[in-house]
Amino acid sequence: MLAAIAISQSATDPLSGLVLGEILKPEPRPGWSTVRVVSSSLNMHDLWTLRGVGHPPERLPIVLGCDAAGYDENGNEVLVHPVIADPDAGLGDETLDPGRALLSEQHHGAFAEYLAVPTRNLIPKPSWLTFDEAACLPVAWGTAYRMLFTRAGIRAGDRVLVQGAGGGVASAAIKLAVAAGAVVYATSRSEDKRRQAESWGARKAVPTGERLPERVDVVIETVGEATWSHSTKSLRPGGTIVVAGATSGKNPPADLGRIFYLQQRLLGSTGCTRGELVSLLKLMDATGLRPVVDRTLPLDEIHKGFQLMIDGRLTGKLVIHPPAPHEQGAPR
Structure with missing residues (x-):
């Protein structure tokens, strides 16, 4: 499958370490689910990874992307809570777990056709949200x-x-x-x-x-x-x-x-809990709030998206669309 991968880091030329490449589709494992990504969105966290800020080089290469919305294995529409952690380790708040990790820090991220996450990180996508809107919500x-x-x-x-x-x-x-x-x-x-x-x-x-x-x-x-x-x-x-x-x-x-x-x-303050993300959805349903989508780009134009972020030319979120997955049995 096609993915946007950080292979190196540079404070002065971050995009030199970003490549598009083919990787294997994630295999299911106990307690985890595979999501077919429909929409993902760009975050400053992705740029910091490429600049070497807060991301050890020994964790490279890694697929970037912290936000995702798509379909689970059963065809349900979902958005992904991006904090992978043990709530019990944080006294009920997974953002306080010392071992927590945001998607793309220790596990491959969302700039790909498929994504694997713990099943508890999946939240049903409300019908009143588009996939693009849903993909803007978890991190920002x-x-x-x-x-x-x-x-x-x-x-x-x-x-x-x-x-x-x-x-x-x-x-x-x-x-x-x-x-x-x-x-x-x-x-x-x-x-x-x-x-x-x-x-x-x-x-x-x-x-x-x-x-x-x-x-x-x-x-x-x-x-x-x-x-x-x-x-x-x-x-x-x-x-x-x-x-x-x-x-x-x-x-x-x-x-x-x-x-x-x-x-x-x-x-x-860092990120949010799964419960806070659910509460955010309830507030948006009650008020009619929707995220600001500056523009959308296909995955193969992700370098352009990063450059827009670097230049400060975005207002709101930039949504990335991976290609539609190939038919089952194709090489990707």
């Missing part, structure tokens, strides 16, 4: 849901700042916070992305680093060094910054004086 929307509701505990009327409008997590966070009744502010260097954020319900979107009309209760931070100072200065006393990424760098000046004097809270 699941991460945003956990940041907003589990970690920050936002309530209607809260003021929320989302840094870096336009990214997959940021666009999800804007829409989810608006749906929850929060007043949302957003930042972006791009005028087009600021307009998009306001069209999704943000009260105001400002250029990165520009002062907000008021201080906020919660900051959703996935950018890192480029926005960190603005995040701490935009937060009210006693407010909360939730961090789930650092695309511009992970070592900003901490400004500890401001943090302790204003009693600001800093919370980390």
Whole structure:
């Protein structure tokens, strides 16, 4: 079967390590299921793997792709919860399992015709979601849901700042916070992305680093060094910054004086649990929310998709379509 495989890593030329190649279809094993992938979506995690960030080179080669929606062996429409872990090891929260792994970290990922995952990671795809929409949800929307509701505990009327409008997590966070009744502010260097954020319900979107009309209760931070100072200065006393990424760098000046004097809270957040992903689907059903799909590309154009991400030219998610599987008995 055809797959997009990371074979090497480079901080300066990440796409040099990405190849399209033929691999064997995964064999079923006890407790696992095989999914025929209809749609998958690109995440920054895939780019970090190619850059050698957080992914040991000894785990290469590996098929990339963290998100998937498709059909299980019985023909059921499913989406895949991408955190492979033991919930008991994390006291009921699989994101706290020290041995957890996101798809494409220790197991082949979703940029392929077929994918093997533990059966507990399969969630029935609601009929009101397309495969493309479903493939956008697990990593980006699941991460945003956990940041907003589990970690920050936002309530209607809260003021929320989302840094870096336009990214997959940021666009999800804007829409989810608006749906929850929060007043949302957003930042972006791009005028087009600021307009998009306001069209999704943000009260105001400002250029990165520009002062907000008021201080906020919660900051959703996935950018890192480029926005960190603005995040701490935009937060009210006693407010909360939730961090789930650092695309511009992970070592900003901490400004500890401001943090302790204003009693600001800093919370980390990683991915989501299976239960949170199910809760996200219920919220979307109740509110009519849908993910933002920037565009779709066939698997054999995945290099183009990565370049769009590197250039910052995506708003929302980019969906990848693998080829239709060959007939049974064909060489792939």
